[in-house]
Amino acid sequence: MWMVTLLSTLGYGVARGALPRGPAAAAVRGLARGRGSRMCAAAGSEPGARTRFAPSPTGSLHVGGARTALYSWLWARQNGGQFLLRVEDTDTARSTRESEDEVLADLAWLGLVHDEGPTAGGPHGPYRQSERMQGGLYQELAQKLLDSGAAYRCFCTPEELDAKRAAAEAAGENPQYDGTWRDADPAEVQRRLDAGEPYTVRFRVPDGKVVGIEDAVRGRVEWDVQATVGDFILLRSGGMPVYNFCVAVDDADMKVSTVIRAEEHLTNTVRDAAEMQPRCTSASHPATTFERLCALSTSPPPSPSSPPPPPSSLPLLRSGQVNQFRQQGYLPQAMLNYLCLLGWNDSTDQEPPRAEIYSVDELAAAFSLDRVTKSPAVFDLKKLNWINGQHLRALAEEERAALVGRHLAEAGVAMAADSPFSLSASRMVAEKIELVNDASPLVRDALAYPLADSLASSGAQKLADELRRVGGALVAAHREGVLPDGASPDFEAEWKSAVKSFGKELGLKGKSLFMPLRLAVTGRMAGPDVGAQLQLLALAPDGAKCESVPLDARMAQLEAALADMPVPVEA
Template sequence: DTDEARSTADSEAAILEGLKWCGITWDEGPDCGGNCGPYRQSERIQAGIYQEQLDKMVAKGDAYKCFLTPQELDAMRAEAERNEQAFIVQSPWTNAKKDEIQAMMDKGVPHVYRFRVPFDREIVVDDLVLGEVTWNSDDLGGDFVIVRQSGTPMYNFGVVVDDAQMAISHVFRAQEHLMNTPRQVLIYESLGFEAPKFGHMPLILAPDRSKLSKRHGAVSVGEYKSRGFLPAGMVNYLAQLGWNDGTKQEIYSIDELIGAFKFERMSKVAAIFDADKFKWVNGHHVRLLSEEQAVDLVGSQLKKSDMVKEASGEFVRRASVLLKERISTLVEASEELKSMMAFDLEAMLKSEVAQPYFEV
C-alpha cells in the first residue's frame, strides 16, 4: 500500500471484498490478523522491518548508497543510445569511500540504495509453468534500486522480505513479472532466505491481442458483481483462461475445478478475454441455480429495478424459476420479465383469431 495515489482504504476493502465474493478466503491478513503481521507495507516500514534487512545487505556489501541524480542517469542512458549499446547502470558510488559518502550525507544530498549485481553470474529458476529459465546477471541492466529516496522499498526488495518472513512457499503471477525473478533470487540469496517456487502464468489479452484495459471489459470484481455475474461463473471462466483439463468440458463447479486443476495443463501462451464467452459461461451457472437461490438472487434484482415490491411471494418464485432459464446475467432479469409480460391487447382484438368471439 505504498503507492499513495492508488492505495486507499476503499481500494483495499474492494480487493478483499472481491476475493471473498469469489470464494477465496485466507487464514491471516490485514483484516483478520495472524502471526506474520503487520500485513501492510506502510505498517512494516514503520516497524523497521525493511530497514533491518537493508542494514544486513549493506553490511555484507551487497547494497550501497547511490547519489546519482536523474540528470546523470539520463546522460548515461543517452550515451548508451548514441553508442547503440544496452543501458547498464554503472554507478560511480559502487565503490565510493566512506568519507565521500559521509560528505554527501552531511550536505543532505538525496540518495537511493542499489543492489550490487554480481558479474557474469548464471541464475536458474525451475518455473512451474515455463520450465527451466536461465538468465545471466550481466543482462539485468546493472545495479538496481531497492530503496527509494523516500525510504520506501522498491517492489523487488519489499516482496522478497514480505514473502520470506510470511513463509510463502509458492509465487504464481503473470509472465510480465518474469524479469523480476532473477533480481529477487539474488536478494533472497543475499539475505539468506530460501526462495519460493515460482510459476509465471500467461497474460490475459484483449481480442485484438493488445493489453487488456477498461475499454475491453477489464473492470473490478465488484463491477462484474454489479453487472449480474455470479461468483461461480467468474471463477469458472477465469480458470480456463490459460488452462484446461484436456477434456471438452467447459462448465465446472468450483469444487470440480479444484479437483481437476494440474499445473502441467497450464498454457505458456497468452489467453484472450472474450466477453461473450464469459456471459455464456455465466448463463450456464445462472441456470444451475436452485429454486431457492434463483428466488433470492433474481428476486432481489427484480426488487432493485422496481419490478416488484418485495423479493418474495408466489409471483416472484414463478418468475425467478422462468427467468433463470432465459438470462445470462442477473441484470437481464428485469427487461426479460417485461418482455415476457408484454401483451398487445389492441392487436389481439383486431386479429382474425379473435373475430369469431365478437358479436356483429
C-alpha cells in the same frame, strides 16, 4: 521458494532459478545462517504450500488479479496449505483504504477467503506494507546488506542519472546504471554522508552473473543480470524502499513458498534470483536459502498480421473489474469456473469429454499447476456468459428465485423480491437467461403487448391466414370465459388442454398452431413459454411495479387487428 509468473494472456511453465554467486551473494547467504533450506517437490504437489495474493490498493480488483488470487487460493487448498493476503500499499500517492476495502469485498464475493491477512490476522503480520515500513523492517535489512558489502550507497543526482541514460540511448546501449559509486572511496562516501547529501542504496550485482530458469514453454531462459537490470535500487533517497525489495523481504518473512503473479513481474525474477531469493528478511528473522523457482510464462504475443479477436473477447485480463461483473449479474462460482479455465484444464480423460463446468469444490480437488496450458488465453465474454448460464440453471429453484426476485425489485419491475409474481418470473426466464440481469428485460417484454409492431414484420405476415383462424378462436374463447385462468393452481394442465383443443378444432398442429398462438397471446414472434407468460400476467396486478397490458386489453387489441386484416381472396 517457488515462484509462478502468471502472464496476462497466459501459458505456463516450470522453472528453476540458480543462486547468485560471488561476494554479494555470499553476504546475503550469510543472513540465512540458522535456518534450514527447503526444496520444493514437483510441480504437481507441494504439501503445506503457503501462497499469497498481494494487491496494490490503487483501484478495484480486475479479473486478471482475481485469477491470480484464484490460482493461489486453489494451490493452497490443493496442498493443505495457507492462502495469505498482503496489501502492498507503499504507493502512498495512489493507495487508499477505500480501494483496499473494494478489493477485500471483491475477494469475499468470489469466496476467496484468506487464512492470514489484514482482516484475518496471523503470526507473520502486519499484513500491510505501510505498517511494516513504519517498523523499519526494510531499512534494517538494507543496512545489514550495506554492512556486509552486498549493497552500497549511490550519490548520483537525478540530473546525472538522466544524462547517463541519455548517453547510453544515444549510443544504442541498454540504459543501465554504470556503477559510478560501486567501488567508491569509503572516505568520499563518508564525507558526503557527513555533509548530509541524499543517496540511494543499490544492490551490488556480481560481475558476469547469469541467472537462468528452465521454462516449460520457452525452454531455458537466461539473463545477464548486469546487462539486464544493473545495480538496482533497494532504497530511494529519503529511505523509501522500492517495490521489489519490499516484496521479496515480505515473501521471505511470511514464509511464502509459492508465488503466482502476473506477466509484468517476469523480469523481477532477475532481481529475485540475483538478490532476494536467498530469502533476505529482517535481522531478527534470518532468511531461508533459496532453492527453486517455479515460473508460469506465456507464449510470444501474436504477430502484427494475426487477426484481431472477436468483439466479444477481451484480449487482456485487465480489461474488466470484478465489481462490474458482480453488478451485471454474474455468479461468483461461474466467475471462478471460467477464470480457472483461462490457462488450466483437467487431466481427467472422460468419454464423452466432460463439459467445462466445475463447482468450487471440484476445482479445489482437480487443480494442479502441472495442468496449465501452453497456449495464450483470451477472455471470451460469450463463453463466460454460457458458463454463468449453466451455473444459474443448476441452482436450486429457491436460490435462483431469490437472486432473480432481488434483481427485479432493484430494477423496478417487481414490487417485492419474494412475491408470487417474482417467483413466477423466475420460473418463466430460467431457461432463457445467462445472467441474473437478463431477467428484467424478459419480464418487461412479457408484460408488454407490441402486437401492432409485430404484425408489420415479414414473419408475421406469412402467418396471416393461421393468425386469423387461431386469433379468432382465442378471442371467442376469452369472450365466452373458457380460457384458463393464469392464477389457477392447475393452470399448466388446463392451458395444455386448451391448446390441444384449439388445434383439434382448427385442424392445425406444430408451428402452424403454436406460432400464431404465441403472436396472438404475447404480441411477439419469440420469447419465453406462452403459458408461463400468461401465469405471470395474471399475477401482475398485485406484483408488477412496471406497466403491463392485461389479458382483456390484449384480446381487444387482437380483435381489432383481426378486423383490420384484409379478407383473403378465394382462388
